[in-house]
Amino acid sequence: MKNPASKLAMGLAFSCISLMLNTGIANQIALAKSTNLQKCNILAYVTDTDPQGLNVRSNRSSKSKILGQIPINETVQVVAAAGDRVQITNASDGFKGTGWVFVSKLGLTTRGYGTNGVDLYANTNQQSQKVRRIPANTPVKLLGCQGGWAQVKYQDVKGWLTREDRCGSALTSCS
Numbered sequence: 001m002k003n004p005a006s007k008l009a010m011g012l013a014f015s016c017i018s019l020m021l022n023t024g025i026a027n028q029i030a031l032a033k034s035t036n037l038q039k040c041n042i043l044a045y046v047t048d049t050d051p052q053g054l055n056v057r058s059n060r061s062s063k064s065k066i067l068g069q070i071p072i073n074e075t076v077q078v079v080a081a082a083g084d085r086v087q088i089t090n091a092s093d094g095f096k097g098t099g100w101v102f103v104s105k106l107g108l109t110t111r112g113y114g115t116n117g118v119d120l121y122a123n124t125n126q127q128s129q130k131v132r133r134i135p136a137n138t139p140v141k142l143l144g145c146q147g148g149w150a151q152v153k154y155q156d157v158k159g160w161l162t163r164e165d166r167c168g169s170a171l172t173s174c175s
Helices: 004-023 025-032
Strands: 038-046 054-057 066-070 075-082 085-089 098-102 106-110 118-121 130-134 139-146 149-154 157-161
Touching: 038 139, 038 149, 066 098, 075 139, 085 139, 130 157, 139 157
Parallel strands: none
Antiparallel strands: 038 075, 038 106, 054 066, 054 098, 075 085, 085 098, 106 139, 118 130, 118 157, 139 149, 149 157
16 A cells, blocks of 8 residues: 555545444444334323424335324333334324334333332342432333333433333322
8 A cells, every 4th residue: 555545545544433433323323223123012192392293104114105103192002022113002192003113202101109209220120229219290211121121311311111110191190
């Protein structure tokens, strides 16, 4: 490689790869393209404030056909998760059928009514480490799901909520 332009191009390529690896961008890209489908069965509600509603798509691609919309605060059943998308069905209003939405547009509320809150677990097992206590009746951001467990984020802490400790309805309690 005696050509200065080739040396420069090779150096830039290695610098970019190094930057991606060191900043974790490569891991984020890999996660975003994940095709590992997790089956689940949880309820969540729409948090998207778009006046048109949350777009429901025919598959996980953001370029896929829009099948319909679901208004804010409506409850949906989440049946699968893959990367930053979840498959939903049984919307309480708006879209009828099954389709895919961004998981970041859905939320949950903690239960624990009349208590000092609910536990957030490190894994999908109640014997796993408790990573945080979340106050009762507190909105949390949905990140994903596995089986009957919901992965959520609360004040920059990520963890898992049991079925008994969460409510998928925005406007009523789940007592």
